[in-house]
Amino acid sequence: MPARVEDQKDVPKAALMSYKKEQDKLTDDLRRQARQAYYASVSFMDAQTGRVLAALDRLGLRDNTIVVFTSDHGYHLGEHGLWQKQSLFEESTRVPLIVAGPGVTKPGVAVSPVGLIDLYPTLAGLCGVKTPVNLQGQNLAPTLQDVSVEGRGWALTQVVRGGGFKRFGASPSVGDNVHRFFGYSLRTDRWRYTEWDEGKEGRELYDHKADTKEITNLADDPSEAAVVAELSAKLHEAVKASFPADGKTPELRPEMWAPNLTNP
Structure with missing residues (x-):
């Protein structure tokens, strides 16, 4: 029998399209x-991080080096x-973010959601480097200096799925007449x-206050209609703010999916 779980019953099909038959x-x-x-x-990565820190100490560079430990994505292990x-x-969208x-x-833990898009403005801010005014990311330097300082309070994640739709300004072309659509997720302190x-x-x-494993989908629960409306409006605003001035996303071309090729 395939490895299935009970909590898939109330989940949209698109949410599970990363499932592979090999599983x-x-x-x-x-x-x-x-x-x-x-x-x-x-x-292994923990050990390699230790080697890097030891090298910084040995070379006398620790006090003049900003160290960031993070990842590009999380990882499912059957969830x-x-x-x-x-x-x-x-499991897929959450990543570690440690800055020293x-x-x-001083050491501390900030719990407000942030995104990888915030790394550039944060590192630039810590280094005193001037940045463009139209950056989408936020400078987290104030939070790194005082963990009680909160940023925007949410993080946005997107993935592409197969389908036959063209909304949110997404270009449908990938390869030979293959259509795709986007999935967007907004994570706040409490909600996804x-x-x-x-x-x-x-x-x-x-x-996430009651369901950290994301087992029960409350999107169609009438008692949460106000929450859905508020977060939907915030999500749409965040997505559209990330678009170019013409409101359209760049065309999705096959070569953009090959990591060993340079995007034109």
Whole structure:
């Protein structure tokens, strides 16, 4: 039997499209091995980080170096019946973000959501480098100096799915007449709200105060209608603010999906 879970029943189909048929062949032993390999990779990276920090100390550069530990995405290990990445669930969208060095006054933990798009303005701010006025990211230097200082209070994530729709200004062309649509997810301190193809392919709402594993989709719960309306408006505003001035996203071309090629 394929590795499925009960919480998939109230989830839009688009949310599970990263599922791969190869997963049906996973035995319990292979799943254990895969999880073991993942945690071994985490331990390996922890050791390599230690080597970098030791080198900075040895060279006398620690007090003049900003160190950032992060990742480009999270990773599913069977949660929601998924493995690897390319989802809008917490397992795939959440990444570590640890910053140390000049400008970080004392150790602390900030819990307000931020995004990788904030790294450039933050590093520029810590280094005293002037940045363009139209940056989408926020400078997190004030938070690094005082963790009680909150930023915008949300993080936006997107993925592309297959389909036949053209909304949110998305170009439908990828390869030979293959159409795609976007999924966008807004994460606040308490909520995760997701829309697939502007809601046409489904919506998701999870209350992280009571449901940190994102098991129960509350998007169609009448008692949460006001929350859905508020977060939907905020999500649409955030997405449209990320578009070029003409309101259209660049065309999605096949070469943009090849990491070893330079985008034109």
